[in-house]
Structure formats: structure tokens, C-alpha cells
Amino acid sequence: MRTVAERPGGSPTSAPTLVIRGGTVVDQTGERRADVLVVGGVVASVEQGIECPRGALVLDAGSCTVAPGLVDLHTHLREPGREESETIDSGTRAATLGGYTAVVAMPNTDPPLDSAEAVRNVQELSLSATAEVAVAGAITVGRLGERLAPMAELASLGVRLFTDDGAGVQSAALMRRALEYAKGLGVTLAQHCEDGSLACDGAMHEGAWSSRLGIPGVPAVAEEVMVARDIILARATGARIHFLHLSTAVSIELVRQAKAEGLAVTAEVAPHHFSLTDAATSGFDPVFKVSPPLRPPSDVEAVKVGLADGTVDAIATDHAPHAPESKDLPFDQAPPGMLGLQTSLGLAITELDLPLARVLALLAWQPAALAGLDPAHGGGQGGPIVPGAPANLCVIDPAATWTVDASALASRSRNTPYAGRRLTGQVRHTVFRGEPVVIDAEAQR
Amino acid sequence: MDDLGAEEVSEVLRVADSFVEVGRRANPKVPALRGRTVATLFFEDSTRTRMSFETAAKRMSADVLSFAAGSSSLKKGESLRDTVETIEAIGIDSVIIRHSSAGVPARVAQWVDHCAVINAGDGWHQHPTQALLDLYTVRQAFGGGDAGLARFEGLQVVVVGDIRHSRVARSQISAYAALGAEVTLVAPATLLPPSLEGWPVASVGHDLDAVLPKADVVSLLRLQSERGSGTFVPSLREYTAGYGLTSRRAAMLHPDAVILHPGPIVRGVEIASEVAELPAARITDQVSNGVAIRMAVLFLLLGQGPVDGAHRG
Numbered sequence: 158m159r160t161v162a163e164r165p166g167g168s169p170t171s172a173p174t175l176v177i178r179g180g181t182v183v184d185q186t187g188e189r190r191a192d193v194l195v196v197g198g199v200v201a202s203v204e205q206g207i208e209c210p211r212g213a214l215v216l217d218a219g220s221c222t223v224a225p226g227l228v229d230l231h232t233h234l235r236e237p238g239r240e241e242s243e244t245i246d247s248g249t250r251a252a253t254l255g256g257y258t259a260v261v262a263m264p265n266t267d268p269p270l271d272s273a274e275a276v277r278n279v280q281e282l283s284l285s286a287t288a289e290v291a292v293a294g295a296i297t298v299g300r301l302g303e304r305l306a307p308m309a310e311l312a313s314l315g316v317r318l319f320t321d322d323g324a325g326v327q328s329a330a331l332m333r334r335a336l337e338y339a340k341g342l343g344v345t346l347a348q349h350c351e352d353g354s355l356a357c358d359g360a361m362h363e364g365a366w367s368s369r370l371g372i373p374g375v376p377a378v379a380e381e382v383m384v385a386r387d388i389i390l391a392r393a394t395g396a397r398i399h400f401l402h403l404s405t406a407v408s409i410e411l412v413r414q415a416k417a418e419g420l421a422v423t424a425e426v427a428p429h430h431f432s433l434t435d436a437a438t439s440g441f442d443p444v445f446k447v448s449p450p451l452r453p454p455s456d457v458e459a460v461k462v463g464l465a466d467g468t469v470d471a472i473a474t475d476h477a478p479h480a481p482e483s484k485d486l487p488f489d490q491a492p493p494g495m496l497g498l499q500t501s502l503g504l505a506i507t508e509l510d511l512p513l514a515r516v517l518a519l520l521a522w523q524p525a526a527l528a529g530l531d532p533a534h535g536g537g538q539g540g541p542i543v544p545g546a547p548a549n550l551c552v553i554d555p556a557a558t559w560t561v562d563a564s565a566l567a568s569r570s571r572n573t574p575y576a577g578r579r580l581t582g583q584v585r586h587t588v589f590r591g592e593p594v595v596i597d598a599e600a601q602r
Numbered sequence: 603m604d605d606l607g608a609e610e611v612s613e614v615l616r617v618a619d620s621f622v623e624v625g626r627r628a629n630p631k632v633p634a635l636r637g638r639t640v641a642t643l644f645f646e647d648s649t650r651t652r653m654s655f656e657t658a659a660k661r662m663s664a665d666v667l668s669f670a671a672g673s674s675s676l677k678k679g680e681s682l683r684d685t686v687e688t689i690e691a692i693g694i695d696s697v698i699i700r701h702s703s704a705g706v707p708a709r710v711a712q713w714v715d716h717c718a719v720i721n722a723g724d725g726w727h728q729h730p731t732q733a734l735l736d737l738y739t740v741r742q743a744f745g746g747g748d749a750g751l752a753r754f755e756g757l758q759v760v761v762v763g764d765i766r767h768s769r770v771a772r773s774q775i776s777a778y779a780a781l782g783a784e785v786t787l788v789a790p791a792t793l794l795p796p797s798l799e800g801w802p803v804a805s806v807g808h809d810l811d812a813v814l815p816k817a818d819v820v821s822l823l824r825l826q827s828e829r830g831s832g833t834f835v836p837s838l839r840e841y842t843a844g845y846g847l848t849s850r851r852a853a854m855l856h857p858d859a860v861i862l863h864p865g866p867i868v869r870g871v872e873i874a875s876e877v878a879e880l881p882a883a884r885i886t887d888q889v890s891n892g893v894a895i896r897m898a899v900l901f902l903l904l905g906q907g908p909v910d911g912a913h914r915g
Contacts, residue, residue: 441705487703
């Protein structure tokens, strides 16, 4: 990833001089009232009453929070292969409007990101994007769960996270080998926990609603048995494992116990798993179909508790665009997935009863560290806002309220389940490598 | 079906009475829907239900179009929504939809403005006219009319078999309960829905012999063999041993009890061949009543002036 960190055709010094004025700076070191001066793509000064240099662009941050740019561990950019649903360009624009300065691109593209050629292609396509695109590689060739992808070669290109997302690695033996191999490389495996034999052809959470609606269900245990299996494998191998989009109370509890034991286990949850329940599917609208499925209120509550008590390390969007013609099918035939990049911050502020600094930890610096994009790993994401730090920043108005308008989203697709929902907390400006890519909630390119 | 209360169910049954009478005439045709056009949209194979609906519509003098999904533009890549909007634009008054996916008729009803949508069975979800014709058949067996209707209060209904995968069960359980019947479910645990939260059932069990003596109605469901042996039950043989209505079990029923089956019946599995021939078995009555019920539904939706948003799930 670092190999593509510099954008050609524009050295960092060509970025404008910025003054972010009047906000409260919040990062992992705490919060203070300060202006932020950005020169040449780098934070130059963080103090009150910074004088505006001649020719500098002033971004008003009055009543706002200035934070490290958000980092999404789980974005489907769809390029290459499904450009009618999303492109790297449209997806990263949606990301910047959501406050993100980096996204981890999931490998279930067409072709999948299971080879050096495929990874290099996405890295090159991402050079002009308005956010950093960190490529996740596939664990297995073709994401078929049969044999390992060339993980060492992909790691040499900067890949730090490997996943067959969309499917879990079904074979315990192969997953064990993958964990051993990943440990040797110092990379992290990220599992989409879903036992295929239990999930079968389920299309929503198996429970009271699926029983009434006659929709084939995915039982909670389909997720939980794989979480349990992989914790056991992580213990046996000593490898790190990251759990993608956990959605049930038992999964959260398994991770809580594994962490108490000291295992190198981390977990993310998606905003829809703390803001929607399976009751939303009662009208058969496929916009509410997602994998793992929306769960009942008891699971939603457990996800929130996991976010509050530190069991869960990150909020990750699982932004999964689908063009209308492919999404608007009968519920059981529709592909799972929903848009997430532009609504995650607002949902976290609105739905979670957490201090803003905790929300930002879950959306910015903790995922940055998990993705290996933070300063500790030599990256420029999620670090403290101090002189010398790369200027990847977002400016948030935590009290602003807004209504989600599906037609106004930057994604090429429209499959947001939040159309018409009123949210508190809005992204005002986003600065990527010193460039103001969002000003007053408008994308600049 | 959940949205239909006792009043509305009773109304359908009363209207069906007059159409049963029509069916007995030498010329069983009335002009009630002359000038109306209905289309059957069957995305899932079904001979019986389609024939029943088309017969019902023709006896009402409606013009009937038959849309076979297999030979339609859907095969050419047209979306369901575009197909439905095209059909509405043609000026069809009602579409009768059968689909293997739950929820399709409900979605279609949201997409159309003035076309009445009738659910002829969607996935495992609902099959409302089947439930209504079952009720009609039971009422008929108990003497018909309002007296027959009154018998539903406290009536002991036993639903046996693959409830998990049954749209008929989901519709009829609500319908029986709406009229005051007490519904008992009997099935292997694997063929019950994962959750019965909110279902209007009095009891659930696995012992058919224990409930038959007090049953007034035994409603058998087809064991969907495609989901059958090895997965949900070990074998058809073992299923029949536990849940088949054999002669021995039929003898446990009291003399007035009624046996129903939505068809197609699989003789020797959920019902013994000789039991299907007993006077208590009303399986052919169900079929002929089905036409009258569907005439009643069409009449109530289309026969009384302008139609608006008439989806009945």
C-alpha cells in the first residue's frame, strides 16, 4: 500500500495551504480547542488563533470537531467488473462525503483480487482517487475456498488484510493453514463468518419474522459456529484474526471471551446491525437484504453493548452497492448488500449512546491500526493531529441534523435502507493529503 | 391473509354461496365481470390453481389472459417490475400472481396504481384463496350458511405435516383463528417453522394419535418430497409412520370430522389411498369450491365499481 502512497502528477507540496478555523480537535490523545494549519499536505501547526497565511484557504470549523479522517475496513468498490454499481471514483467520492480518507477495498471484484496483477490494477486505478484505497487480498484463489492465494506476493505489494468476504472459508483445515501462513507473513486474516451448510439458501435472519413471511432463514448459528471455530484455530495457531460484520449476541460474547483470554482477535460491526432490525424486511423490500442479515432487537442491543465495552474494535460500513436492476428482484433472489459510506457517521452518532471521541475511535484510529494504515505501521491514517502528520482529516458537525436522500448520494447505486431517515451528525469538510476534497458537504472533485 | 378479519372472511364465504349455485346451472355463466380483463401471471408451475382461477374468471364473463412466465419477455431479461407495469398499461383490471418467491404479490401491489393484485400463492408465504376455500368446505360440511359459520367458534382444527414450507398453512392458520377455531399443529420438529412467535395456534405437538380423537377438521399438507427425505425427515416411510393419515388413524376420528388436503395428494405418504376415498375426505369438494371462492374474490375486487389498491395478502 505504501508503494502507491504518492500521487503522480502532484507532489505533496502542490496541495494548498489550509487553515481549519474555530473547531475542537479530537484524536486519540484527547481534545482541545485549536485551529489547524495545513501546508504542503502536512499538518504544520495545531494551536489557537493561527494567523491566516496569504493565499490560504480557510475552512470554517465553528461548532465542529476536527478529527483524523475516518477509515473504513469494509468497502466494496465493485471495480473492476461491476462498474455499473460502483467505481473506485464514485465509491471514494461517497467515502469522502462520509468523512473517510481511507477505505479497504474488498477483493470480491471480477476478477477477484487474488493475484498480483489484479491487486496492482486496483492500486493503479486508485492513484487519482480522493481517498486512500488499501487493497484487501483474497485468502483463496478465486475466493473458492480451495487453495491459498499467493499471499506473500500480495503482501509484498502492500496488502495487509486478507479475506474471502462474501463467503467464509468453509474448510477448517484450509483456514488453519491460512492462519499459519498469514502469521508467518505478519498479515491479518479477516473472516466473513458464515457456515454455508447452515446458512443454506437463507435470505434473512431465521426467526419470528422469517417464519411469518415464509422467507428462508439464515440462523444465527451459521455465523456463530464459524466465529467459535476460528477462535479455536486462532488459539491453536497463535495467528491474528479479524471478524467482519459480526451481528449476533453470541458472536459478540465469543469475541469478548477470546479477548479476555488474550487472543489476537479483533472485530467490526456494520452500522445496519445497530440501527435496523429484521422487522424491516416485513414489506419484502430487497433494500433490507444484507449478509449477515438484519437481526432481532436482542442482537442489535448486544452489538451496541459490544461497541460500548470495547469488545468491538471498529464500525465498518460493508458498503455494498448494487445497481437497481440487479437489486430490485424478489427478496430471496436479490443480492445482499446496502450502501453505507455516507450514513455511517450519522448513524453512529444518532444510534449509539457513546461520547464522540469513542465514536471516532471506532470509525477512525482503531480501524486505521487494524488495516495497518496508521503511523505505527508507517501509514498516514488515523494518527494524532500534530505538526508533521499527514493531513488526512475530517471536520464533523456533531449536532447538525440532516435527512438521507437516496438520490443525492454519490454512489452509482441507490440501495440505501435509510432513505428519509433523519440523522444527527454531519460531515462538513474532508481533507485528503492536504487537499480539501469535501467543503461544506460538497465534493470538490 | 393476516389482514382479513372474521367479517371479511365471512363476506367472501357468503358471496361464494351464490357462485356455488351458479356452478350447478346447466349454463354456469354470469355477466358480473363482462368487460373486465384479468390476467394470470404464473411464474411457478401450477395447473390446478391456474385452471381454477381462469374457470372462475370465465364464469364471470371476464376476458382472461394467460401469461406464461416461461415464454414471456422475462426470459429476454425484462424485469418483473417492467413486466407488471406493461400489463397495467395494457389496461388489465386484475393480475393473479403465483410466484416461487415470498412477497412478490405484495411488491407488485405497491408498483401498480389501479390494477387489483390477487395472490395465487407466493413461496412459503401465503395462499389466501386456498385458505378461503378450505373454510368454505368446512362450513359446507357443517351444514353451510350462518349456522355452519357459527360452528367455527371453538372448532378443533389439526394441521398436519410440512408447515415450515407451506404457504397453505400460513394462510389457513390465520383464517381459522380469525373465525374462532382452535388450531393445533402436528409435525416433526424439523418441519415446523423456526419460530411460532405471534402465530395464533392453541398447541403444537408431535403425536398425531393423541390429537385425532378430538379433531373436527384434519388438514393435511403435502410433504414436499423435494425437501423431504434425508434432510428434514429421514425417509418418507418414517414420515408416514408418524404423520400419515392411515386407515388406523382415520378410524380414530369422530364421525363428523372432516379431512382436507390442498392437493396434489401423494397417496400412501400423507394420506392412505383408502382414506382419501372416505366420505369424510372433502378433497374434491375443495377443488369445486375453489372455483366459487375465486369467483367471489374476483367479484368483490372487480365487480363493484372502481377498483383501488385491492391487494389481499
